[in-house]
Amino acid sequence: MRAIAFPGDDTTVIREFDDPVPGPGEVVVRVRASGMCGSDLLFRRGAIAVGTDIIQGHEPCGDVHAVGDGVTPMMARVGDRVMIHHYWGCDACPACRSGWPQMCEREPSKVMGISANGGHAPFLKVPARTLLPLPDALSYKAGAAIGCGTGTAWGGLQRLGNVAGDTIVVFGQGPVGLSGTMLASALGATVIAVDIDDNRLQRAKSFGAASTVNSRSSNVVEAIADLTGGRGAPLILETSGKANDDALAVLAPWGRACFLGLPGHIEFDVQAHYKKQWTLMTSWTMSTIEQLRCAEFIAARNLPIDDIYTHTWSLDQGVEAYEWFAQQSDGKGVFEF
Incomplete structure (x- = not known):
């Protein structure tokens, strides 16, 4: 064959x-x-x-x-x-x-x-x-x-726990990110989709995103603050491997973030963030x-x-x-x- x-x-x-x-x-x-x-x-x-x-x-x-x-x-x-x-x-x-x-x-x-x-x-x-x-x-x-791909998004959402009734920012709207947007919305979350491509963001709306942010043309931190009443996002699903700094920058106190995107790199100053009581996690399919x-x-x-x-x-x-x-x-x- x-x-x-x-x-x-x-x-x-x-x-x-x-x-x-x-x-x-x-x-x-x-x-x-x-x-x-x-x-x-x-x-x-x-x-x-x-x-x-x-x-x-x-x-x-x-x-x-x-x-x-x-x-x-x-x-x-x-x-x-x-x-x-x-x-x-x-x-x-x-x-x-x-x-x-x-x-x-x-x-x-x-x-x-x-x-x-x-x-x-x-x-x-x-x-x-x-x-x-x-x-x-x-x-x-x-x-x-x-x-x-879709199962990987599901696995990340399961790691985050109950997302119903909360706002989640899904970074990256490739196949995994779009799946995350679709599944999180169906699970009862309000989804903010982030990407650098307007076509992908338009697709994200059709998959259930309540709001979209183009991180190439907009300030992500300011945009997420506007969309969350200044509180930041309680939930993050990072699927691109390229937006880890932005993900931490918009994560609210007591927030939970799951990182799926590869290769990816995360680095932060513990003293600057330890009072935020974050839960940061990874997920493998x-x-x-x-x-x-x-x-x-x-x-x-x-x-x-x-x-x-x-x-x-x-x-x-x-x-x-x-x-x-x-x-x-x-x-x-x-x-x-």
Whole structure:
């Protein structure tokens, strides 16, 4: 089969791989949609070396195509519509058993696109335990987004705790930030969306933002002060990795801030801020449990998750697709099979 790989020199190649065959405890998924994620560009540029022997794409979604020995009908059946948690570990340590295989305590986790083949291919082999049911109300594209980008926003919001009734500033309105805006609004928060691009901010309004601030043309601190009656923001979700200073500058006393954007850097003077009683936290994607909860939440509220995507590509357009995506100027792409 043909699939997408990255040599690590800021290019994309499409090459032949063997069709996967499931071993004991494994399944082969017929990929229907595979999302493009900003972290893919780290692999493409060689910042994280992976090589052309690894198929890229860690946001896959599809149907169970074949099952290996030991996979019971309770685990997976041919034809099941499934999402995939793109990490797996030992499946026995406390982290794995609580749904956090990316934090496996016994061995390095397998990660799609880095140490295991990903979903930019017609077929994908994974352990059966990585599968999660895709709600009937959701498209394959929706399931792909929830598998990383949208799920990452959900994970950050869950780290922040109850956001209903509060004001939250979402810094960055790329795919993760737009997802954060959509989900926070649906959870009952008043969202202030911040970005440097007016087109992204206009999209943020369609995803539920009550107000928007262009941080390139406006003073963010003054704008947030005006929008919050001078109190500052009680909640922050930073998704860009580039606005950490602004995030701290607008965070209100007793505020909570979660930082998702990579690579990112945070530095502050404790003496200048310790009286503010802040809670600062990070978040790493989401657990298997929260991935499913995110999907069920989106389905129950009929949220416009498919509109996260601005471009749809075929596998044969993989080189062109990543040339576009590397510009990071417009939206999110997805491969459909």
